[in-house]
Amino acid sequence: MPATFTPLARIQTGGGEVLKALRSDEPGFTGLGEAYFSKVNPGSVRAWKLHTEMTVNMVVPVGHMRVVVADGVDEHGDPADATFSVYDLGPDHDYGRLTIEPGTWYGFQGGADGGMVCNLADRLHDPGEGRARDIDDFDWSW
Numbered sequence: 001m002p003a004t005f006t007p008l009a010r011i012q013t014g015g016g017e018v019l020k021a022l023r024s025d026e027p028g029f030t031g032l033g034e035a036y037f038s039k040v041n042p043g044s045v046r047a048w049k050l051h052t053e054m055t056v057n058m059v060v061p062v063g064h065m066r067v068v069v070a071d072g073v074d075e076h077g078d079p080a081d082a083t084f085s086v087y088d089l090g091p092d093h094d095y096g097r098l099t100i101e102p103g104t105w106y107g108f109q110g111g112a113d114g115g116m117v118c119n120l121a122d123r124l125h126d127p128g129e130g131r132a133r134d135i136d137d138f139d140w141s142w
Contacts (some may be wrong), residue, residue: 002104003069004028005087007096008059018089021059022120028099030055033123040065040110040117047107047140049134050075055122056100058108060089063115067098070105070138075131079105079138086114090115109142 001139006028011018034055040046040063043110047068052075058067067089070082082105087098090111097120109139123129135142 001069001102002101003085003106004099005094005096006099008093010091010095015116019061019095021061021118022057026039028055028057028097029038030122032131034125035118036122036125037093038117038119040108040115042112042114044114045109045135047109047135047142048079048105048138050105050131051100051102051129052131053102053123053129055102056098056106057120057122058089058098058100059096059120060115061091061118063113064088064090064093064111065108065117066111067106067108067117068134068140069072069100070140073105074103079133082138105138107135107140
């Protein structure tokens with residue numbers, strides 16, 4: 001399966017809320033290379049991306065992000081063959097972790113108020129490891 005959604009715990013405390021992200025004993029944890037945050041403006045689209053080696057563990061602790069995963073297309077495949085899975089992530093939507101396996105095309109769009117993505121990646125960022133395609137290469141309307 002190219003992407004797996006895992007619901008995450010939300011713990012109410014007297015002064016706010018604790019939003020869990022990833023434990024080393026959970027499925028989807030394949031190591032930690034780095035964790036980073038990407039702020040996405042309202043309506044802004046970042047698509048299409050594919051990592052050849054990195055496992056992405058995406059959590060949206062702030063705002064809303066629509067994540068679209070293109071199934072059935074490998075690194076060199078024809079995007080016309082894609083089927084799509086859609087995930088609406090964020091604390092006021094489906095709060096969870098989206099694990100995206102290497103070799104999977106995906107993109108995301110900031111919700112009405114934008115959002116922040118945390119990627120708990122299993123390896124350090126390497127600009128030569130990822131691939132990108134134009135937003136219009138896939139038959140998906142953002």
